[in-house]
Amino acid sequence: MPTDPYVILGVEKGCTQNEIEEAYKAKRAALQEHMFEEGEAGAEAARQIGILDEAYNSVMEEYHESATVSGEGESSLAAVKEAIANQDYEGAQRELDKMSYRGAEWHYCQSFIFYKKNWLNDSKKQLEIAMQMDPENARYSAAMERLMHEINGAQPFDREGSGGVYGPDPSAARTERTYSSAQADTTGACCEACQALWCADCCCECMGGDLIRCC
Secondary structure: OOOOHHHHHOOOOOOOHHHHHHHHHHHHHHHHHHHOOOOHHHHHHHHHHHHHHHHHHHHHHHHHHHHHHHOHHHHHHHHHHHHHHOOOHHHHHHHHHHOOOOOHHHHHHHHHHHHHOOOHHHHHHHHHHHHHHOOOOHHHHHHHHHHHHHHOOOOOOOHHHHOHHHOOOOOOOOHHHHHHHHHHHHHHHHHHHHHHHHHHHHHHHHOOOOOOOOO
């Protein structure tokens, strides 16, 4: 019985993550056809699925560690986010497709691109994967809440002006937009107060008084 996870999956070491995923899905689907058979056949199929799952997780963890040590994942994601910032979504997709390790942030960026294409269900699926891989990430949860709000029939967010449910880009929260709006509200309130004070001063001067001595 082989113990090398690559042998179990039937792939060569150094292959792409897509090749690993395709091999894993094909083998698992074949085993699932026999899993519910009676007797030893079903039990053996279930056992083989467990071995296959363990091999897949082992290989994916190795890819994750390799990408982290080499910095490949971080640099590639930086290129993806730069393309998104320039609204070059096709370029961002090409960068995503090149990446061998696909962690939570990869799926988050993929979800963002699908959202920009108005593929809401596909966007939701990718965001769900990101949340499964990183359940404590507040950005993912907030994006999912807003995305579901839109899927369920609410008025769509301004995709061109703010990035929609994700904010200006997939790595930034909506704080910048919120701050700008609050700043605009504060500026407007100050202007209204100044106008009211100026009017009061005019009235006082007409009656012989002076509310604001400098004007």
